[in-house]
Amino acid sequence: MERIPILKIGNLLLVSIQVDLQDRTVITLEEDLAEKIVATGARGVVIDITALDIVDSFTGRMLATIASISRVLDAETVVVGMRPAVAITLVELGLSLEGIKTALDVERGMRLLSARA
Amino acid sequence: MTAQELPIAGDADVVRVRQLVRTAAVAARLSLVDQTKLVTAASELARNTLTHGGGGSATVEQVSSTIKAGVRVVFHDKGPGIPDIALALTDGYTSANGMGLGLGGAKRLVDTFDIVSSPGEGTTVTVVKWAR
Ligand SMILES: Nc1ncnc2c1ncn2[C@@H]1O[C@H](COP(=O)(O)OP(=O)(O)OP(=O)(O)O)[C@@H](O)[C@H]1O
Ligand SMILES: [Mg+2]
Numbered sequence: 001m002e003r004i005p006i007l008k009i010g011n012l013l014l015v016s017i018q019v020d021l022q023d024r025t026v027i028t029l030e031e032d033l034a035e036k037i038v039a040t041g042a043r044g045v046v047i048d049i050t051a052l053d054i055v056d057s058f059t060g061r062m063l064a065t066i067a068s069i070s071r072v073l074d075a076e077t078v079v080v081g082m083r084p085a086v087a088i089t090l091v092e093l094g095l096s097l098e099g100i101k102t103a104l105d106v107e108r109g110m111r112l113l114s115a116r117a
Numbered sequence: 118m119t120a121q122e123l124p125i126a127g128d129a130d131v132v133r134v135r136q137l138v139r140t141a142a143v144a145a146r147l148s149l150v151d152q153t154k155l156v157t158a159a160s161e162l163a164r165n166t167l168t169h170g171g172g173g174s175a176t177v178e179q180v181s182s183t184i185k186a187g188v189r190v191v192f193h194d195k196g197p198g199i200p201d202i203a204l205a206l207t208d209g210y211t212s213a214n215g216m217g218l219g220l221g222g223a224k225r226l227v228d229t230f231d232i233v234s235s236p237g238e239g240t241t242v243t244v245v246k247w248a249r
Contacts, residue, residue, distance in 0.1 A: 020135070022128040054135065054153055056160040057218045085153040093157060093222035094208055 004029045006036050012113055013037065013075075014106065016048040026062045033066060037073045044113030045070050048106055050081030060095040067100045078102065080109035120178035125166045125192075134163040134175045138190055141177050145186040146248045154226040155188060155246040161219035162192045162242050168213065170194025170240055180245065187228070187247035195239035202232055 002025055007014045013036055019025065033045065047066065049055065055063075067077040078101045082090075090097070103109035123134055138159040142152040159175070166173045173194030180189045199205045206224060211217035224230040227244040234240040 020132045022132065024128065053139070054157045054160060056157050056164070057216050057222065058160070058164060061216060083153075085150045088150055089153045089157050089226065092154065092225050093161075094218045094225070095216075095222075 003032070006032055008036075008040055008042065009110070010114070011040075011042055012044045012046060012110060013040065013042045014046045014048065014110075016051070018051045021059060021062070023058075026058075030062070030065060030069060034069050034073065037070060037075050042075050044110075045075055045077045046106060046109040046113065047077060047079045048081045048109075049079060049086075050083070050105075052086065053083070055082070055086050055090055055095070057093065057095060060090070060097060063097060063100055076101065076113055078109040078112055080104065080106050120176050122174050122176045124172075124174055125163050125194075126172045127167070131160065131163045131167060134177075134190075135160050137175075137177050138188065141179055141188045142246070145179050145188050147188065147246060148249060151246055151249065155190075155244075158223035158226040158244055158246075159190050161223045162190070162244070165219055165242075166192045166194045166196075166240075170196030172196075173239070182247075185247050185249075187245050189243065189245045192242045193239070194241075198236040198238055198240055199232070199234040200236050202234060 002019045063079055070077045080103045103112050124130055135156050139156050142155050163175055176191040178189050180187050204210055206221045208221045209217045227246050229245040231243045
């Protein structure tokens, strides 16, 4: 099973989702991330989905879960890099990603979070 | 491309279905947005086949009318079936702990959407997306 790496940059964590996600990979990511937030005292999490060519309800739920876990651990989540076609499809699917902050790219996402940290 | 059938028995198969649907959508010259919509719908339906239908198959085929090309995907399982299809299509309705967006959302993302299902006999969902 692939394991998604989590990078520490200052007091932020960066996760670039590169693989075609499978259920087990997602569960492992959620656990790894929760542990890493606590271990590093990170104040924010940037999830880069540039490489994802679709976001379905399964992935949407993962993003929402990660945001909730982070919030409970006092870290904020920003999802960055959504492709235009993915954004259009998400809206039609009915996934609003309400409550999840987004930014166009990693740099902007990190800026958004460091304003808080 | 002739019709190609893939089994849906695990997570990895859902990924394979997405990849095959993408290939067919590119071959049928669907726009990037339409490819994305079809692949997303296929992902939802393949996951339903797996989690609610107990596994089954997806058959992916390029189709054409006199004026346009498209892709048809048929999802089939011999699971419990859907007792109330209208209810299942309602956004937010889930019998598991999902978000209940998959079925209704998939319907919005394709051009033709057809469900045949009866309790105890399984479910067949057929979708078509045409190139514009
Ligand atoms: N192949 C199937 N066999 C039996 N029941 C199904 C099948 N597909 C869908 N259903 C029923 O329809 C309901 C709605 O499906 P839908 O995909 O919209 O939501 P979900 O799968 O429960 O959640 P989500 O897709 O948002 O994670 C399901 O909860 C299930 O009861
Ligand atoms: Mg579903």
